[in-house]
Amino acid sequence: MKYALFLGCNIPARVDQYDASARAVLRQVGVQLKDIREFNCCGYPMRNVDQKAFLLSSAVNLALAEKAGLDILALCKCCFGTLKEAEHILKEEGTLQKEVHGLLAQRGLKYTGTIQIKHFLSVLYHDVGLDTLKSNITMQYKDFKIATHYGCHALRPSKITQFDDPVAPSIFDNLVEVTGAKSVDWTRKLECCGAPVLGVNDDLSMNLAKAKISSGKKAGADYLCSACPYCHLQFDTVQKMMVSQNGNNPLASVLYPQLLGLCMGIDEKTLGINMNQLDISSVTSFLESGEENAE
Amino acid sequence: MVFTAFLYASLIIFALGLIIKIWTWFSRTIGTSAKQIPTSERVSAAVKGIFGVVFSPKILTLIKVFTLDVVLQIRILKEDFLRWLMHMLIYVGFMLLLLMHALENFISEPLFTDYYSTINPFMFLRDLFGLMVIIGVGIAIFRRFVLKVPRLKTSAMDHYAIIILAVIMLSGVLLEGAKITSYTEYQAMVEDYADLEDQDEIAALESYWVQNFGTVSPNVQAPFDEEVLSMGKDLHEASCMDCHSAPQWAFTGYATAKIIKPAALALDRAGTSTILWYIHFLACFIGLAYLPFSKMFHIFATPVSLLANAVMEKDKSDPANIATRQVMELDACTHCGTCSLRCSAASAFDALGNEYILPSEKMTFLKTLAAGKKLSARELSAIQEGVYLCTNCDRCTVVCPAGINLKELWFNVREDLVQRGCPEPLVLSPFSFFRGLNRENISTEDYARPLADANRAVAGKFEQVMDPGTPISFKDREIVELNQLPSTGTFSYCFGCQTCTTVCPVVAEYENPLQTLGLLPHQIMNCLGLGLVEMASGPRMLWDCVTCYQCQEHCPQNVEITDIFFQLKNLAVKNAGKVVDENSPDLEAA
Numbered sequence: 107m108k109y110a111l112f113l114g115c116n117i118p119a120r121v122d123q124y125d126a127s128a129r130a131v132l133r134q135v136g137v138q139l140k141d142i143r144e145f146n147c148c149g150y151p152m153r154n155v156d157q158k159a160f161l162l163s164s165a166v167n168l169a170l171a172e173k174a175g176l177d178i179l180a181l182c183k184c185c186f187g188t189l190k191e192a193e194h195i196l197k198e199e200g201t202l203q204k205e206v207h208g209l210l211a212q213r214g215l216k217y218t219g220t221i222q223i224k225h226f227l228s229v230l231y232h233d234v235g236l237d238t239l240k241s242n243i244t245m246q247y248k249d250f251k252i253a254t255h256y257g258c259h260a261l262r263p264s265k266i267t268q269f270d271d272p273v274a275p276s277i278f279d280n281l282v283e284v285t286g287a288k289s290v291d292w293t294r295k296l297e298c299c300g301a302p303v304l305g306v307n308d309d310l311s312m313n314l315a316k317a318k319i320s321s322g323k324k325a326g327a328d329y330l331c332s333a334c335p336y337c338h339l340q341f342d343t344v345q346k347m348m349v350s351q352n353g354n355n356p357l358a359s360v361l362y363p364q365l366l367g368l369c370m371g372i373d374e375k376t377l378g379i380n381m382n383q384l385d386i387s388s389v390t391s392f393l394e395s396g397e398e399n400a401e
Numbered sequence: 402m403v404f405t406a407f408l409y410a411s412l413i414i415f416a417l418g419l420i421i422k423i424w425t426w427f428s429r430t431i432g433t434s435a436k437q438i439p440t441s442e443r444v445s446a447a448v449k450g451i452f453g454v455v456f457s458p459k460i461l462t463l464i465k466v467f468t469l470d471v472v473l474q475i476r477i478l479k480e481d482f483l484r485w486l487m488h489m490l491i492y493v494g495f496m497l498l499l500l501m502h503a504l505e506n507f508i509s510e511p512l513f514t515d516y517y518s519t520i521n522p523f524m525f526l527r528d529l530f531g532l533m534v535i536i537g538v539g540i541a542i543f544r545r546f547v548l549k550v551p552r553l554k555t556s557a558m559d560h561y562a563i564i565i566l567a568v569i570m571l572s573g574v575l576l577e578g579a580k581i582t583s584y585t586e587y588q589a590m591v592e593d594y595a596d597l598e599d600q601d602e603i604a605a606l607e608s609y610w611v612q613n614f615g616t617v618s619p620n621v622q623a624p625f626d627e628e629v630l631s632m633g634k635d636l637h638e639a640s641c642m643d644c645h646s647a648p649q650w651a652f653t654g655y656a657t658a659k660i661i662k663p664a665a666l667a668l669d670r671a672g673t674s675t676i677l678w679y680i681h682f683l684a685c686f687i688g689l690a691y692l693p694f695s696k697m698f699h700i701f702a703t704p705v706s707l708l709a710n711a712v713m714e715k716d717k718s719d720p721a722n723i724a725t726r727q728v729m730e731l732d733a734c735t736h737c738g739t740c741s742l743r744c745s746a747a748s749a750f751d752a753l754g755n756e757y758i759l760p761s762e763k764m765t766f767l768k769t770l771a772a773g774k775k776l777s778a779r780e781l782s783a784i785q786e787g788v789y790l791c792t793n794c795d796r797c798t799v800v801c802p803a804g805i806n807l808k809e810l811w812f813n814v815r816e817d818l819v820q821r822g823c824p825e826p827l828v829l830s831p832f833s834f835f836r837g838l839n840r841e842n843i844s845t846e847d848y849a850r851p852l853a854d855a856n857r858a859v860a861g862k863f864e865q866v867m868d869p870g871t872p873i874s875f876k877d878r879e880i881v882e883l884n885q886l887p888s889t890g891t892f893s894y895c896f897g898c899q900t901c902t903t904v905c906p907v908v909a910e911y912e913n914p915l916q917t918l919g920l921l922p923h924q925i926m927n928c929l930g931l932g933l934v935e936m937a938s939g940p941r942m943l944w945d946c947v948t949c950y951q952c953q954e955h956c957p958q959n960v961e962i963t964d965i966f967f968q969l970k971n972l973a974v975k976n977a978g979k980v981v982d983e984n985s986p987d988l989e990a991a
Contacts, residue, residue: 115793115794119794146744146747147746147748147792150831151792151832151834153967154829154830154831155790155970157967157968157971158752158753159748166748209752212751258948262950262951262953297949298906298947298949302947303946305831305834305838306837310945310947311947314906336834344837347841
């Protein structure tokens, strides 16, 4: 199993631990990754401004992956959703599509739609499989409650993203429960984290985040769990900012590969446990050793 | 005399230039953060900073960076081998020529007692170094004009750098070739060193030099008699040999001599050597005098940038030193285009055509901006878009061979530009995410202003068209932009169930959503159904939309609401841009 790893822009600059922990986990379960240096922005932030800029930016990545003959594995849900959207648009024919194909050709690239775009969680769930994950897990969590945050751009529009059931998704919950943690039901599970309007309307952005955090707390979650740098930054860096203002106790976010990696016995340093802005070191206290687990 | 005058004149200009340039590092400002720090404070902070580093363990970092990044240029090697080869050839070749050849009176002669430019190894080395530079310049020309490295833009300064180097090098080689063949030169040397009276001896030495040293004589011509040559050889050994190695060792000059041989006599009579000598020296002097003002100044600024950035940290370093460093970094930029090649947002340049999206072009522009250039509204709007259309992925900073901390530069300049009152629609996109994360570094007032400006601009005539007193106009039904994608027609399926508005988390967030958001999602669909595109593209709803796709997912009629919102936003941005264009003559920004 080999994929072209699509990191996007946020991860290398601000959420390095997601990159490192995802690589470590994937290596453990035998997934190979290829870094394509020419990958550029997925086009997500350009969507508000210019359709052509978004589509070209996205298409460049699709064409590069196609050239390498590899499916894309995206870590970011906004990148994933945007690439899927571009794939969808490029299936149609039209003036804009023609223009974009022309611009690709100028760069010696071509996109015909032969590759697949997958999110990290989908790869773990569908391609690697829960059984393989289980066989790699050496320690499990006990009495540990996790609120899974699905992320809008992976779930919806479901016709295009085809990530999971948009109303009652289960992939992420299953992936979390493999680790022994319990995935709690919470009312705001499928709602937006607020990141798309951070910097545009901060009150709105933070209120949406706050509502999610309270909902997670109400459900008794020990941690939020995310698999997207935007969502993670919102629950980590932005929540830290909010906490410093309102003095509330945070409900920190742990990245899924960090959560899973600890169960696989990957060391905390590799997983960047101390690189989150909010302290998540107590995650390890929920782990019990493999021997006990086997009994 | 002329030589000395020119030398000193160019040296003086060079020295003054150096002082002026370094002075600008301390006196100019970039962005808003440096405005309040006086020059004196910046100078003292720099002195303090330098001493602080030199007498601390950080000196080891400096030594490491100096060896790897300045001398061996590993950062370029990591990027591209051909480029590294090009730069090493030019820089090593030129430095060695400068030290051994140009400064021979000061360096080579005192260092080597047997130094003489026409004997080996020095004669060979001079040609070798020269050839290195020529090959390097050749690669530079090849990369820029034949290979056409993507997004490598060539400015006047790049042309100048290539031309001045090429002129210095080629005139040097030609001069050497012309001197080898020159009979006048030969005669002058014979007069000075051999002092021959006997006609046979004169002819013999001349024959020997024509045969073996490439001299082209009007008097004697090959083939020569063995005896004459043997006599010439004796004379040569007595008078010339000590200072002349075989000319083949000066391989570039010798090759030139062979090529020009048929025309050598005419060239010699025309005083070609002298002309070339002047060209060679003048080019060197011009290069020297203009160096501080040209791209070549990077030979000073780039090492400083590499070293400074190796030991400076954003939150720990003195803000005065960061201000100074940021101005210095503009001089350290060699316009090599690495940043633009690796820029994550650069595809937007291909789509939108705004050069300022490319980091390397932003740098070029910033140089003029820091020098105090006034911006027209059109320029401001273009550079603002370029600076804001950045995903803050930090790749430019990671790859810059000059070690320039571009990410901090962008942040600083971005704030300065968006505060100038020209509305930038990009601030209403996820490009603002990074600004949001950094809001604690910006005052509340400054943080809000660009957002308010942009919101006003993208709203267009929304308030006007929403005024119950304004008659509804249906003229915007003809707008074609909305029919570009097949998805856009879906608004016509809307049967008004309002599910979109009911599931919208943004609508749910407000107590009085209609007042805050202008129009609710289903109302926007209604507007489109009626062909009221201007009304539909104006409400705040579009920009507060978190693009969570709840509306689209739940629409029983499959109306692609979120995607239609994107299109309406694109349209509003286009219209806001037109307003800037129309107003540009009277919107002079400081």
